Every structure is written in C-alpha cells, then in structure tokens.
Amino acid sequence: MNADKQNVFFDPDLIRRYDCAGPRYTSYPTAVQFHEGFGEAEYRAAAVRSNAEGRALSLYFHLPFCNTVCYYCACNKIVTKDRSRAAPYLQRLHREIAMQGGLFDVGRKVEQLHWGGGTPTFISHAEMSELMEVTGRHFELIEDGEYSIEIDPREVDGGTIGLLRRLGFNRLSLGVQDFDPRVQKAVNRIQGEAETLGVIDAARGAGFRSISVDLIYGLPHQSVASFAATVDKVIAAAPDRLSVFNYAHLPERFKPQRRIASADLPSAAEKLAILEDTIGRLTAAGYVYIGMDHFARPDDELAVAQREGTLYRNFQGYSTHADCDLVAMGVTSIGMLADTYSQNVRTEPEYFERVDAGRLPVFRGVELSPDDRLRRAVITDLICHFRLDYARIERAYGIVFADYFEPELQALGALQIDGLLVLEPGGIVVTPAGRLLIRNICMTFDAYLAAAQGGYSKVI
Incomplete structure (x- = not known):
C-alpha cells in the first residue's frame, strides 16, 4: 500500500478521455x-x-x-x-x-x-x-x-x-x-x-x-x-x-x-x-x-x-x-458540526433580517446517514492520500468492503485498465497518472452523482 506522493504523471490522452464535470469533494x-x-x-x-x-x-x-x-x-x-x-x-x-x-x-x-x-x-x-x-x-x-x-x-x-x-x-x-x-x-x-x-x-x-x-x-x-x-x-x-x-x-x-x-x-x-x-x-x-x-x-x-x-x-x-x-459565519458560509453540514443564507438582506430577528441565519443543510459517513471516509482517504486501506474502513464502519462496494469495485476495474489506479488485495493505490484525475476515481463512490443536476466544474 505504499505510494510515492511526490510523483505525478501527466498523460494528455488519459486526461482528454476523462475530462468530464464532477464535484470537488470539499464535502460529501x-x-x-x-x-x-x-x-x-x-x-x-x-x-x-x-x-x-x-x-x-x-x-x-x-x-x-x-x-x-x-x-x-x-x-x-x-x-x-x-x-x-x-x-x-x-x-x-x-x-x-x-x-x-x-x-x-x-x-x-x-x-x-x-x-x-x-x-x-x-x-x-x-x-x-x-x-x-x-x-x-x-x-x-x-x-x-x-x-x-x-x-x-x-x-x-x-x-x-x-x-x-x-x-x-x-x-x-x-x-x-x-x-x-x-x-x-x-x-x-x-x-x-x-x-x-x-x-x-x-x-x-x-x-x-x-x-x-x-x-x-x-x-x-x-x-x-x-x-x-x-x-x-x-x-x-x-x-x-x-x-x-x-x-x-x-x-x-x-x-x-x-x-x-x-x-x-x-x-x-x-x-x-x-x-x-x-x-x-x-x-x-x-x-x-x-x-x-x-x-x-x-x-x-x-x-x-x-x-x-x-x-x-x-x-x-x-x-x-x-x-x-467547523463553525461558519457570515453570508453563504458552510459549516460542519457533528454529522451535519449547514449553509447560511446567500444574500445580505436575508442575513440582516435573520440576525436582526435573533435567529441563526442557517437556511439549508444535510444530516449525514451512516452510508454518507462511510462514503465520505472512502472519498477523503482517496482524495487526500491517493490510496485506500480496506481493513481500516472495515474496522471503522463494520463492513466487508468487497461486499458493500461490489458495484463500485467492478466500475473501478475499467479505471485500472486505463492506468488510473491499481486494485490490490488490501486496497486501492492511485497511480501517478491517476492523481490528476482523482475526482473521477472519487466519483465512483458517490451515491448521489447519477441523480445530480450538474453545476460541477471540469475535473481538469
């Protein structure tokens, strides 16, 4: 499970093939x-x-x-x-x-x-x-x-x-x-x-x-x-x-x-x-x-x-x-408390109105389900460290990784063929050529992506 984190390889053909829109995963x-x-x-x-x-x-x-x-x-x-x-x-x-x-x-x-x-x-x-x-x-x-x-x-x-x-x-x-x-x-x-x-x-x-x-x-x-x-x-x-x-x-x-x-x-x-x-x-x-x-x-x-x-x-x-x-304050700011994300109102008039009324200006958010927390951990490990240790995830979340993520692992097979990653017995290692396309790899574990209505930036 060792990976040289200083090594990144630029493959233009691979990038063109995978240059779609997708989340930046500042949250999941x-x-x-x-x-x-x-x-x-x-x-x-x-x-x-x-x-x-x-x-x-x-x-x-x-x-x-x-x-x-x-x-x-x-x-x-x-x-x-x-x-x-x-x-x-x-x-x-x-x-x-x-x-x-x-x-x-x-x-x-x-x-x-x-x-x-x-x-x-x-x-x-x-x-x-x-x-x-x-x-x-x-x-x-x-x-x-x-x-x-x-x-x-x-x-x-x-x-x-x-x-x-x-x-x-x-x-x-x-x-x-x-x-x-x-x-x-x-x-x-x-x-x-x-x-x-x-x-x-x-x-x-x-x-x-x-x-x-x-x-x-x-x-x-x-x-x-x-x-x-x-x-x-x-x-x-x-x-x-x-x-x-x-x-x-x-x-x-x-x-x-x-x-x-x-x-x-x-x-x-x-x-x-x-x-x-x-x-x-x-x-x-x-x-x-x-x-x-x-x-x-x-x-x-x-x-x-x-x-x-x-x-x-x-x-x-x-x-x-x-x-x-993370406690976030001011218009449009996004915070993270316990198992939730929250966002403040987006405009100055709304912000003034809520605060003047003695109300917190939170107007939307989401409470994470157990599946959300599990997938967040997987995506975080990949996007931060270019590798994933199945045993660590299994211990933390009480799952058998190969069973829980069987469809995702099958989908990653195509990315392995293209050289973005290596599926090892104990986990996933992102290759130097795959590091620039880490968002594509993370997208495989995103349970919401298929139903999302766009609005994402290109991965490269």
Missing part, C-alpha cells in the same frame, strides 16, 4: 444535496451533539466585499468602493458570533480560524481588530492556532501585514492569477509584480509561517510561454504553497464573466499544455503535488500531513485539522 455529500428541511432547529441539535463529542473548533468568517470585480470570479461577493458598506454587515456578524458562541461549551478551544471572501482586507484596521476582539470574547482562541486570511496584495501594505500578525494570523494566501499585463487587463485585475512580491516579503518579515499563492490557468490571452513566465517568478518568490486553478468559463451562470471574450481564451489543447508545463516546473522546483490544484514545499504542514496520513479536506480545501468541527 456535496452542497447539491443540501436542502431547506435542515434549518436553525436542526443546527442547534447538531451543536448539542457536537458538545457531547467535544472536539476542537475551526472558525470560518465570510467577508464578501471587494473594491473591484475580477471578471473571472465566481465567488459570493459584494462589489463596492464604499468602505462604509462593511459596518452594517460587521454589526450583524458580531451578533452571529455571539449567538454561535453561546451554542458551544466553555473550554472548547479554537485551533483553526480563517477569514475568506470577497476580500477580507477590504475592512479597516479598526474593524479587523474589533472583529478579532469580538471573536475572542465568545470563543476560546488558543495562542498559536492555525489562523489564516485571504488577502488581495493591492489592498494591503506593511502596516496591514503587521496588524494581521499582531491579531494572531500566521498564514496568508494571496491571489496572483497571472503577472502578464495583457491577461490582467482582460480580467480587470491590474496587479504589479513589485506590490505582490513586496507583500510576500513583508509577511515573511512579520513572521507569517505559511504563505500561499493562487494562480489561474485558462484565462484570456494565456499561452504556455506567457504563463511559464508567471510561474517562474512565483517559484523565485518561494511561497510555501501554491494553488493552480482551472478557469471555468460559465458566463451564463456568472455575470462578470460575460466581460471576457470567449475568442480570447486559450484552446482546450493549449490549456492542457499550460497545465503540463506548470506541473513540470513546480515539481522540478521541489514542490510536492498534494492533489487537485494544490502544491506545497516538502516541509510544509500539508505535505507533512499527507506523508503521515492525517491530511483532510474541507470547504477551505486541504487541511491539517481533521479533528475539528
């Missing part, structure tokens, strides 16, 4: 299965079960504001240049923090915290300080937890970085996407190299432990050569982690994308060539392919967790805190 069941029969009452009941289990907590805060719109973006956001727009939202967020904090037993420590968006650094220094102060009033924040924030390099300076470090943040991720000026103009994200690299240097100087950079391939005017120039500059900056996302052009779903001309997008063949070249450059530079879109330095916590078999995946992507319940 996926958000497609969330329903409005799960609301505030069900969430409160889950919090009671969560207290009985007593696990540590992870907190997520959604700060949806952006100063400008990036045309490629598909996030839930509020685009405005009026900084005062944040104040009414933060007032409600503080109230939600108080309501949520009251649900959990005193002594449950917060080991992980994340501000996402939108652009969390849209809010003022005073508002950042107050948000962290309010959080600490209602939750027990440990002194050296894993506290991370998403930043826009155009929105911060050395003073902001210093403040964030003093507030307890020790990890940050920043969007680069592409340094090419022609690409930046086409997607309305003008961002200089000097200001971006300056933020990385400032974060290192302030003592941030992990710095992650986001890139996107498949944007207008990109080519293998142009994107390689960006990748080389990022490698020279030596971030601890990188995410290399595939741009999904869905202008019928995401209005800002209508500003991007389809004719300017690289062809499917060019996109694959960009990805192949990028993987080659990153692995040659010593980065480990973690899975999906993620790469990390060998000494980064993600890579260490993967080697030790403790890596996990949640709504923020890959994580080292599998043993936490």
Whole structure:
C-alpha cells in the first residue's frame, strides 16, 4: 500500500478521455444535496451533539466585499468602493458570533480560524481588530492556532501585514492569477509584480509561517510561454504553497464573466499544455503535488500531513485539522458540526433580517446517514492520500468492503485498465497518472452523482 506522493504523471490522452464535470469533494455529500428541511432547529441539535463529542473548533468568517470585480470570479461577493458598506454587515456578524458562541461549551478551544471572501482586507484596521476582539470574547482562541486570511496584495501594505500578525494570523494566501499585463487587463485585475512580491516579503518579515499563492490557468490571452513566465517568478518568490486553478468559463451562470471574450481564451489543447508545463516546473522546483490544484514545499504542514496520513479536506480545501468541527459565519458560509453540514443564507438582506430577528441565519443543510459517513471516509482517504486501506474502513464502519462496494469495485476495474489506479488485495493505490484525475476515481463512490443536476466544474 505504499505510494510515492511526490510523483505525478501527466498523460494528455488519459486526461482528454476523462475530462468530464464532477464535484470537488470539499464535502460529501456535496452542497447539491443540501436542502431547506435542515434549518436553525436542526443546527442547534447538531451543536448539542457536537458538545457531547467535544472536539476542537475551526472558525470560518465570510467577508464578501471587494473594491473591484475580477471578471473571472465566481465567488459570493459584494462589489463596492464604499468602505462604509462593511459596518452594517460587521454589526450583524458580531451578533452571529455571539449567538454561535453561546451554542458551544466553555473550554472548547479554537485551533483553526480563517477569514475568506470577497476580500477580507477590504475592512479597516479598526474593524479587523474589533472583529478579532469580538471573536475572542465568545470563543476560546488558543495562542498559536492555525489562523489564516485571504488577502488581495493591492489592498494591503506593511502596516496591514503587521496588524494581521499582531491579531494572531500566521498564514496568508494571496491571489496572483497571472503577472502578464495583457491577461490582467482582460480580467480587470491590474496587479504589479513589485506590490505582490513586496507583500510576500513583508509577511515573511512579520513572521507569517505559511504563505500561499493562487494562480489561474485558462484565462484570456494565456499561452504556455506567457504563463511559464508567471510561474517562474512565483517559484523565485518561494511561497510555501501554491494553488493552480482551472478557469471555468460559465458566463451564463456568472455575470462578470460575460466581460471576457470567449475568442480570447486559450484552446482546450493549449490549456492542457499550460497545465503540463506548470506541473513540470513546480515539481522540478521541489514542490510536492498534494492533489487537485494544490502544491506545497516538502516541509510544509500539508505535505507533512499527507506523508503521515492525517491530511483532510474541507470547504477551505486541504487541511491539517481533521479533528475539528467547523463553525461558519457570515453570508453563504458552510459549516460542519457533528454529522451535519449547514449553509447560511446567500444574500445580505436575508442575513440582516435573520440576525436582526435573533435567529441563526442557517437556511439549508444535510444530516449525514451512516452510508454518507462511510462514503465520505472512502472519498477523503482517496482524495487526500491517493490510496485506500480496506481493513481500516472495515474496522471503522463494520463492513466487508468487497461486499458493500461490489458495484463500485467492478466500475473501478475499467479505471485500472486505463492506468488510473491499481486494485490490490488490501486496497486501492492511485497511480501517478491517476492523481490528476482523482475526482473521477472519487466519483465512483458517490451515491448521489447519477441523480445530480450538474453545476460541477471540469475535473481538469
């Protein structure tokens, strides 16, 4: 059952054959299965079960504001240049923090915290300080937890970085996407190299432990050569982690994308060539392919967790805190308590209305069945570790794997013939060529996929 996790092989023919749409498995069941029969009452009941289990907590805060719109973006956001727009939202967020904090037993420590968006650094220094102060009033924040924030390099300076470090943040991720000026103009994200690299240097100087950079391939005017120039500059900056996302052009779903001309997008063949070249450059530079879109330095916590078999995946992507319940606050945020997933309302007016009425803003979710929990464990092992140990699953869930998953194992036979994986007597090992297609392998164990109504991105 050994697998070399640093080895990933790019097979263009295999990728073309399996390049369908599918879930990213930040949860199982996926958000497609969330329903409005799960609301505030069900969430409160889950919090009671969560207290009985007593696990540590992870907190997520959604700060949806952006100063400008990036045309490629598909996030839930509020685009405005009026900084005062944040104040009414933060007032409600503080109230939600108080309501949520009251649900959990005193002594449950917060080991992980994340501000996402939108652009969390849209809010003022005073508002950042107050948000962290309010959080600490209602939750027990440990002194050296894993506290991370998403930043826009155009929105911060050395003073902001210093403040964030003093507030307890020790990890940050920043969007680069592409340094090419022609690409930046086409997607309305003008961002200089000097200001971006300056933020990385400032974060290192302030003592941030992990710095992650986001890139996107498949944007207008990109080519293998142009994107390689960006990748080389990022490698020279030596971030601890990188995410290399595939741009999904869905202008019928995401209005800002209508500003991007389809004719300017690289062809499917060019996109694959960009990805192949990028993987080659990153692995040659010593980065480990973690899975999906993620790469990390060998000494980064993600890579260490993967080697030790403790890596996990949640709504923020890959994580080292599998043993936490996730409490999510703010519009559209998704949490995980005990054996449930839940999501807050999607719009600011709905959020204000619910919080002003003293109600938790949960509007949908799902309670996992025993089969859901079993399949989640299988999918998590595969997507995090590229392998599955039948005996471990059998011990944990009281099944005979070959009997319970007989149809799935038959379906995996075809993937074995194509070279994506090896079916061993004791489990499944994903091959280097199959790692880029791990979503396809996981989809075999998804009991809901056949009935799903789409809405997923392409696997590559």
